[in-house]
Amino acid sequence: xxxxxxxxxxxxxxxxxxxxxxxxxxxxxxxxxxxxxxxxxxxxxxxxxxxxxxxxxxxxxxxxxxxxxxxxxxxxxxxxxxxxxxxxxxxxxxxxxxxxxxxxxxxxxxxxxxxxxxxxxxxxxxxxxxxxxxxxxxxxxxxxxxxxxxxxxxxxxxxxxxxxxxxxxxxxxxxxxxxxxxxxxxxxxxxxxxxxxxxxxxxxxxxxxxxxxxxxxxxxxxxxxxxxxxxxxxxxxxxxxxxxxxxxxxxxxxxxxxxxxxxxxxxxxxxxxxxxxxxxxxxxxxxxxxxxxxxxxxxxxxxxxxxxxxxxxxxxxxxxxxxxxxxxxxxxxxxxxxxxxxxxxxxxxxxxxxxxxxxxxxxxxxxxxxxxxxxxxxxxxxxxxxxxxxxxxxxxxxxxxxxxxxxxxxxxxxxxxxxxxxxxxxxxxxxxxxxxxxxxxxxxxxxxx
Numbered sequence: 001x002x003x004x005x006x007x008x009x010x011x012x013x014x015x016x017x018x019x020x021x022x023x024x025x026x027x028x029x030x031x032x033x034x035x036x037x038x039x040x041x042x043x044x045x046x047x048x049x050x051x052x053x054x055x056x057x058x059x060x061x062x063x064x065x066x067x068x069x070x071x072x073x074x075x076x077x078x079x080x081x082x083x084x085x086x087x088x089x090x091x092x093x094x095x096x097x098x099x100x101x102x103x104x105x106x107x108x109x110x111x112x113x114x115x116x117x118x119x120x121x122x123x124x125x126x127x128x129x130x131x132x133x134x135x136x137x138x139x140x141x142x143x144x145x146x147x148x149x150x151x152x153x154x155x156x157x158x159x160x161x162x163x164x165x166x167x168x169x170x171x172x173x174x175x176x177x178x179x180x181x182x183x184x185x186x187x188x189x190x191x192x193x194x195x196x197x198x199x200x201x202x203x204x205x206x207x208x209x210x211x212x213x214x215x216x217x218x219x220x221x222x223x224x225x226x227x228x229x230x231x232x233x234x235x236x237x238x239x240x241x242x243x244x245x246x247x248x249x250x251x252x253x254x255x256x257x258x259x260x261x262x263x264x265x266x267x268x269x270x271x272x273x274x275x276x277x278x279x280x281x282x283x284x285x286x287x288x289x290x291x292x293x294x295x296x297x298x299x300x301x302x303x304x305x306x307x308x309x310x311x312x313x314x315x316x317x318x319x320x321x322x323x324x325x326x327x328x329x330x331x332x333x334x335x336x337x338x339x340x341x342x343x344x345x346x347x348x349x350x351x352x353x354x355x356x357x358x359x360x361x362x363x364x365x366x367x368x369x370x371x372x373x374x375x376x377x378x379x380x381x382x383x384x385x386x387x388x389x390x391x392x393x394x395x396x397x398x399x400x401x402x403x404x405x406x407x408x409x410x411x412x413x414x415x416x417x418x419x420x421x422x423x424x425x426x427x428x429x430x431x432x433x434x435x436x437x438x439x440x441x442x443x444x445x446x447x448x449x
Contacts, residue, residue, distance in 0.1 A: 002097030003047075003118070004177055005040035006088045009033055009063075009104030010053025010075040015227040021055030023104035024062055025231055028238045029262040029281045032225060033059065034066045035107030038263070040100075041067070042111035043118070047095060049088040050104070051075050059104075080195025081171070082187045089181045099177040101198065105225045108237065109172060113217045117174045125179060125210035126202055128152065129172035131219045139168035140199055142214045149212040152199040167214070169199060170222040179205075238263070246273075262298075274310070282316070300332075303339075321356075334374075335366075338381075351393065352377040361387035361405065368393045380415070 013022025023033040033050070040048045048070040052059040060072045073087045085101055092099065098121055100114060113129065120127045128149055130142045138155045141162050152169050153162050175183070183201035191197070202212050225234050242261035243253060250269030253259050258275045265279045268287030277291050280298025285291065289302045292309030299316025302308060305323045312326050317334030320326065324337045327344035335352040343349055345362035351374045352366050364385050366377050375393035379385075383397050386405030397403065398415035407421035 001118070001121075002095070003043060003045045004092055004095055004097060004099045005043075005045040005048050006085055006092075006099055006101050007033070007036050007040070007048065007050045007104050008081060008084050008101065009036075009059055010051050010056070010078065010084055011105065012054040012078075013105070013226065016231075017228070019055075021052075021059045022225070024055070024058060025225070027107060027225075027231070027234050027263065028242070030264070031062050032107045032234075033062055033104040035263060036102050036104050036109075037063065037066050037070065039102060039109060039111055039114065043100075043114050045100075046097065047071065047092065049073060049091050051084050051087050053078060053084075080189070080193070081198035082184050082196035082200065085198055086181065086184050086196070089184075092177045092181070095177045097177060098174055099180050101171070101173045101180075103171055103224070106171070106222060107225070107234065108221050108223055109170070109217070110221055113215070113221060114172075114174075117172075117215050120213055120215055121174055121176075123211065124213045125175060126183075126205045126212040127174040128202065128212070128214045129170040129174075129222070130167050130214040130216055131170055131222050132166050132216065133168040133219060136163075136166050136168050141165040142167045142169055144214065147213055149202055149214045150206060151203050154197075154199070167216070170217070171198070172222075173198060173201070175201070175205075179210075268304075277309075283314075351375065352379065354379045355381040355383060355399070357381060358383040358385075360385045361389065363388040365390045366393065367391060 009023040011022055016022050016025060024031045027035060037048060048067060050063045050070055050072050052072055053075040056074055063070050063072055071091045073091060075084045075087050098118060117127045117129060133139055140155060141153045141158055142149055143151045143153055143162060183204050186204045187196050187200045189196050205212050220237060223234060225231050239261060243256040243259060246267055247253055251267045252272045255275035259273050260278045262279050262281045264281055265283050267285040270288050271285050272290045274291065274293040276294045278296045282299045283297045285302045286304045288304045289306045295309035295312045297314040300314040300318035302320045303322045306320045307325045311328045313331045315333035318332040319336045321337060322339040325342045325344060326332060329346045330343050331348045333350040335349045337354045338356040340357045341354045343360040347360055347364040349366045351368040354360060358379050367390055368374050377391050377393045378396040380397060380399035380401060382399060383401045385403040388406045389403050390408045392410045395409060395412060397413045400416045401413040402418045403409055404420040407419060409419055409421050413419045
């Protein structure tokens with residue numbers, strides 16, 4: 001059965017106290033909206049429709065950045081969740097598969113849970129996601145009759161008996177798309193807020209004699225983010241889950257609580273992650289690699305058996321091949337570091353390729369930027385670059401080249417050559433001590449005035 005996902009992302013989120021749309025606040029380095037859109041990808045949805053409103057231009061741009069094939073529709077007036085879902089009707093006209101309704105500010109509903117809902121759809125027209133609430137409070141209650149869902153009752157409308165129900169509504173719904181919009185067509189706004197509620201479709205479906213049910217999930221999956229405090233709690237939930245999952249998959253975290261994951265971090269088994277490592281978006285670490293303490297990685301790939309850090313920074317476009325080593329206070333950006341190459345100390349490598357088994361000495365700078373454009377440096381195999389050198393791009397050092405310590409290299413170096421690009425040292429006997437004596441005397445004279 002084909003599937004569509006409708007994501008409601010039109011809310012203002014006034015409790016966030018922010019000019020940024022609520023769904024664009026980040027968890028694990030990615031907008032909350034992306035987390036929900038990722039769920040659509042994980043269940044292989046054929047269509048994703050994002051409903052935007054407040055700050056819609058920014059939300060639309062973010063949605064398209066994550067998935068260029070997604071559709072974005074506008075809810076210009078905030079007339080309730082049912083009205084929001086109806087904005088997707090034109091996009092899904094003629095689509096006869098199931099439609100899920102998800103929320104951009106509820107980022108933790110798991111794909112496995114959605115799959116359970118999809119399975120339950122075989123015997124039911126409408127499937128609602130519920131949870132056992134520790135404190136039901138203001139949540140809508142799911143009124144069940146055996147396996148059948150009779151109604152969703154808003155908290156303020158509950159009888160005393162209904163208020164005692166702890167099985168609560170998450171807001172997530174699955175139904176055939178044509179039926180979903182048919183049911184929404186019968187939803188009225190005769191309520192205190194004058195809004196069209198998505199939850200009303202259950203009662204309408206039951207009145208039509210259609211079967212409805214509710215699937216239960218852990219309450220943590222349904223966590224909504226409505227304030228900065230909620231955002232911090234959500235970050236903590238994500239990080240705790242990510243650390244647990246990594247360790248269960250064979251990754252060693254020597255101090256788990258100090259490691260920060262992004263929403264899309266991938267780490268292979270037998271990798272070792274030392275304390276205080278930060279993973280930004282788009283990082284892949286292969287099996288057997290070691291990321292040492294206080295390193296920061298984003299937009300990079302680290303191959304098997306590599307060593308990174310401590311105190312290293314890998315920026316977007318950094319690619320480390322088998323067994324490469326990047327040491328303390330080294331920064332790599334948009335550069336390919338081939339197998340067995342070493343950049344162990346205090347260096348910057350940008351817009352470059354460093355060939356197999358090459359060694360970049362301490363304090364080396366790849367001078368890649370002329371103030372307007374970036375330029376490439378090509379380092380061959382088994383090249384040795386002496387400490388405190390500057391390589392001014394564009395430049396090429398061929399295989400087995402040798403750069404003398406302290407050189408400023410501006411021309412290509414041919415295979416096997418030694419490049420020395422520095423002024424000749426001249427020693428002046430006795431001049432050092434005479435200069436120091438003059439400086440000390442001048443300082444003493446100034447201090448005596």
